[in-house]
Amino acid sequence: MSSHLEHIDTTKNIDTIKNLDEVSESALIQLVYVSSITMTTRLNTSIFDDIEAQARRFNQYNNITGILCYGNGHFLQCIEGEKAQVLALQQRIFSDKRHKNTKTLLLQAVEQRNFSDWRMRLLFLERWLWSPATKQQATKLTPFLPFAPHGWNPKRTEQFVALIKTFETPPHIRAAGITYNALGNMFRHIAAPHQAFLIVQGVLIVLIITALILLYV
Template identity: 30%
Template structure:
């Protein structure tokens, strides 16, 4: 039934190097969150995202047809790979009521979760169905995640760093060229 309300949890691996962090959040993750929130608003989806050890754990809630359509897009998204559905279950109501995509900064809770399950690092590919359900419950209880304003700040800082990095590179290159040209002109004028 395509209008059935479901919860789907999946894991994937980031294709980018982790922790180009601004305010403790990877700029790539902030970009993914901004996109997810915008798209999920359009498609009446809610959920949560956790990122750790180069892996994503995402929980989505909404109409089955909407989640299926989004998952088909996610499979083609070059920012992550190795998507694996961990659970799909029918639900009576959504558990992430006001979150188009909650980004849970719950490292302490996840460390306790991992310790409780005797895992040395965050690896959702090793989660049992019970562990998946437990982490979803932890995500639902988590305090407010990053706001849209915080994401915009991270994105603007990241973009300004990238822009200044390019500008600085051009500046340095122009100095090198000026030094080389000056040296060549000097050698030419002195007849050496």
């Protein structure tokens, strides 16, 4: 098993990684890591759909369960499965160029899974992405917002995982024609309720520019 650990930058991981040598390959392991989304990834309008599709295929085949959270430019993912599969997936995830600043918050043997759905649910931790139907349960996340998981200790991480596993419906909205891309959703959030206002302002700006051109020509 030491060969798996040699390729992992232990400066980015918690001390519990040292204890996994004594855990059997078939033991149930829980990994929670955080990372930051890159600017290129931010501009990819299909990023979350791509991640969800890839995770669905891989997790079903490897009996991996968990949840992927996104907010404030950060990813937090909880992955559960057999030791060999989880550590192999960790290597794959940490080498993915779609995110950076990867850091392991939890890596430990557990008796049972917190999440039973191998489809890897997506949880968005930005209030403007929450639908009215999910805002009530999403308010429970207030102590963890604004979302800045890189500074969390193991205890706070466990509290967060314990909370989100109780959610019946992931707090997010799915908008036709607009993906979960942060920039796209921010524009939709601002523009959608004020379309008439924006149209009027646009017309006024055009008229002002036209008047200035006529005045100085």
